[in-house]
Amino acid sequence: MNHEPFTRLDENLINQSWQPGPKEYAAALPEQNRIDINFARLLDGKVCLVTGASEGIGYEIAHLYAQHGAKLIITARRENVLEKAAQQIRDDFPGTEVTPVVADAASSEDASRVMALITEKYGRLDTIVNNAGVGDQWRIEYVPDEIIDQMIDTNLKGPMYYCREAMKIMLKQNYGNIVNVASVNGVRPMCGPAYCSSKGGLITLTKNIAIRCAGTNIHCNALCPAFTVTPLSLRQEDTKSGGLAPEGSDMIPIIHNRTIRNMPTFPIDQAMLALFLGSDMSRAISGQVIVCDNAQFL
Numbered sequence: 001m002n003h004e005p006f007t008r009l010d011e012n013l014i015n016q017s018w019q020p021g022p023k024e025y026a027a028a029l030p031e032q033n034r035i036d037i038n039f040a041r042l043l044d045g046k047v048c049l050v051t052g053a054s055e056g057i058g059y060e061i062a063h064l065y066a067q068h069g070a071k072l073i074i075t076a077r078r079e080n081v082l083e084k085a086a087q088q089i090r091d092d093f094p095g096t097e098v099t100p101v102v103a104d105a106a107s108s109e110d111a112s113r114v115m116a117l118i119t120e121k122y123g124r125l126d127t128i129v130n131n132a133g134v135g136d137q138w139r140i141e142y143v144p145d146e147i148i149d150q151m152i153d154t155n156l157k158g159p160m161y162y163c164r165e166a167m168k169i170m171l172k173q174n175y176g177n178i179v180n181v182a183s184v185n186g187v188r189p190m191c192g193p194a195y196c197s198s199k200g201g202l203i204t205l206t207k208n209i210a211i212r213c214a215g216t217n218i219h220c221n222a223l224c225p226a227f228t229v230t231p232l233s234l235r236q237e238d239t240k241s242g243g244l245a246p247e248g249s250d251m252i253p254i255i256h257n258r259t260i261r262n263m264p265t266f267p268i269d270q271a272m273l274a275l276f277l278g279s280d281m282s283r284a285i286s287g288q289v290i291v292c293d294n295a296q297f298l
Contacts, residue, residue: 011146025297028160029213034114035280037122037280037281040068041068041079042067042068042069042275042279042280042281043065043068043069043070043126043278043279044068044069045069045278046120046127047070047071047124047125047126048070048072048073048125048126048128048129048278049074049075049114049118049128049129049155049162049166050062050065050072050073050074050123050129051074051075051105051128051129051130051131051132051158052075052076052086052105052132053074053075053076053131054074054076054081054082054085055062055076055081055085055230055231056228056230056267057077057131057230057267057270057271058074058131058181059272060267060270061129061131061267061270061271061274061275062085062089062098062271063092063271064072064268064271064274065274065275066089066096066098067092068279070096070127071097071122071279072097072098072099073099073108073114073118074089074098074099074101075102075103075105076100076102076103076132077103077104077105077131079100079102082100082102082161083100084273085100086099086100098120099117101113101114104158105132105133105158105159105162106153106157106158106161107158108157111162111164111165111249112161112165114162114165115165115166115169115289118201119169120202124169125169125218126175126176126177127163127176127178127179127278128163128166128176128179129181129274129278130158130163130178130179130180130181130202132154132158133154133155133181133183133199134150134151134154134195135151135192136191136195137192137193137250137251138194138250139192139193139251140193140252143192143193147194148194150194151192151195152194152197152198152201153201154198155195155198155201156198159180159202163180166178167209167213167218170218174217174218175217175218176217176218176219177218177219177221178206178209178218178219178220178221179219179221179222179223179274179277179278180202180205180221180222180223181205181223181225181270181274182202182203182206182215182222182224182227182289183195183196183199183225183226184224184225184291184293184296185186185199186200186201186203186222187203187224187291187297188297190251190254190259190297191251191255192251202222203222203289205225206220206222207287207289210287210288214286218286219282219283219285219286220286220287221285221287221288221289221290222288222289222290223270223274223283223290223292223294224289224290224293225265225292225293226265226293226296226297227261227265227293227296228264228266228267228269228270228293229264229266229267230267259296259297260295260297261296263294263295264294264296265292265293265296266295269294270292273290275294277290
């Protein structure tokens with residue numbers, strides 16, 4: 001696809017009131033209406049960062065991105081699990097460039113370090129998927145301070161750090177896709193209050209970035225999974241044998257009474273949406289909040 005900006009797509013003109021007229025639109029139509037996409041390899045040669053990619057949704061996104069030709073940088077905190085994930089991707093798609101980087105999604109310093117590595121290695125960043133996150137099921141009257149801090153630090157401040165650093169690269173190249181993995185609980189908040197608040201904040205951050213980037217070739221959208229069968233979600237559902245929601249202080253019964261639980265989603269469902277949002281197929285979509293829940297939360 002042509003990444004050159006249309007006449008009005010000048011980052012310096014974003015906050016000016018000038019609007020193109022019929023002549024400008026007519027002149028741009030032949031070029032802008034031409035789509036050059038390899039649908040078998042939607043990310044061929046694109047440099048893509050996926051955080052929290054050692055397992056679950058993040059791993060499935062990275063795996064699908066590799067299948068579509070991406071040059072991958074994947075992050076997680078556990079080095080052994082991350083290295084195993086990277087090797088599996090290489091084994092499944094020989095020749096794929098996969099760079100695993102141990103990093104904390106909640107660390108401003110790590111975000112800067114990861115982006116510096118990407119800049120040095122590739123000199124560009126085409127897509128970032130802010131997937132790393134944690135969950136909670138505490139009811140408001142019981143939620144501890146440390147849970148509140150953890151949810152906000154990892155689920156909201158972390159993506160903000162990574163978006164901030166990614167934008168420094170993307171604005172220079174006037175191109176990029178930002179996919180923030182939020183949650184249906186940012187729209188219909190039925191998990192723990194700290195988790196829901198952090199994901200609602202991430203949705204607001206997504207819209208703010210989209211407004212900031214209006215008039216450029218940078219797009220930012222929120223992908224909102226509902227209950228997805230992953231190791232983390234299964235641990236959250238476990239209230240009786242050391243799970244993440246201690247019995248007697250969790251939101252699980254409330255969620256079960258108010259949602260349709262017989263048709264969960266799986267990581268590949270979220271990955272397919274992330275592929276769409278991270279590729280040029282979604283070039284006219286920005287600032288959107290897209291729920292992938294198989295109608296669980298209707």
